[in-house]
Amino acid sequence: MMKLEIIDNILDFEKLIPAWDKIYNALSLQPPFSVSDWNLTWWKHYGKDNQLFILTIYQDNELCGIAPLYIQKKNGIKTIKFLSSGESDYLDFLFLPEREKECLAFIFDYLFKQKNWDILDLTDIPEQSVLAQNYTELLSPLSTAGMTLLPDIICPYLQWEQSYDEFLKSKSSNFRYDLKRKLKRAKQLGEVSFRVIENMDDCISFAKIAEIYQKRWEKKATDSIIRSDIGQQFLEEMCKIWETKKYLKIPVMTINDKPVAFCLGFIEHNKFYYYIPSFDTEFVNISPGNLLIEFIVENFQNLGITELDFMKGEESYKLKWSSTFRTNYRLLVANNLIKSKLIYLSQLNYIKFKNIAKTSETLRWIRFDLLGKIKYLLKTISNSTLTHKN
Known part of the structure; x- marks a missing residue:
């Protein structure tokens, strides 16, 4: 029989570490950002004002799956995200071999029975992840407000x-x-x-x-x-x-x-x-x-x-060394609420615009070079003014 338990405080998070490491060590393809030390340390530094929401799955009292998540509360929107989002290049759930689909189905079934979230926004999902490969099959019977898996960014690599x-x-x-x-x-x-x-x-x-x-x-x-x-x-x-x-x-x-x-x-x-x-x-x-x-x-x-992983980003210097790459995906899912559907549509359009902007040299120049130089100039002026006053 499967059951789900929630880790919502740092003391229980720390108690989970040995079992977390046992699952991680059994998974040869698991991204290094899924290791317990990385996520616990990240939470200690970035967890303020957010809600820890680690889902643990047990089969007959044996831990067989971990969903390392938290709930971000911002501008009245409750978004479920991976722990260490933004600072990690690859993120995923941790499931024991041969248990992946049943654990994932159990997690999705649980989430859609809850009303404490608006959007599920999972970024940097590796293309080989069971999440990327099975989301349609598992989410279609549950989601009525909207779900999308988007190619987000490429990750060049070089195998020797x-x-x-x-x-x-x-x-x-x-x-x-x-x-x-x-x-x-x-x-x-x-x-x-x-x-x-x-x-x-x-x-x-x-x-x-x-x-x-x-x-x-x-x-x-x-x-x-x-x-x-x-x-x-x-x-x-x-x-x-x-x-x-x-x-x-x-x-x-x-x-x-x-x-x-x-x-x-x-x-x-x-x-x-x-x-x-x-x-x-x-x-x-x-x-x-x-x-x-x-x-x-x-x-x-x-x-x-055996491999040099340049990680996410299609900078030209990486592509000079290797033309092979993997793709990271972003999963955006709305809870079955009217509010969630509206938020989902707004965020989906924003993500699509950002993806278009990535391909425009002019927009990239404005975003990275022009705005960067303006910020640098304003910072320099501000520092000069403070020095003059002192």
């Missing part, structure tokens, strides 16, 4: 099926020449070194990572975990946890011992997750980011890594 030399030969001559030229130019500036560090105080500190990243994006209107104080606090705590679990891997390029490019990444399931990369804008002419990727591709096979 050949040696580095063979891989490089498969790229264009211009690609290979550009890498050699940029490396030669870098060596003219000083002693170039590449290394992989596993401790934040070795070669590069978290403060330095934040400084390089902030400088790189200060004139761009982009949202990022590392551009806010709360995001930095969360990520710094997670890095300490990753250190102890041997997940943390930070490839760094230095010139004369000065960090010029890095990638705050981690290894899980024989994949290297290229999570937060950046470079010192002073060295933009030598493309330090691409040189660092070359180092990763050439050397990480020796660590037993």
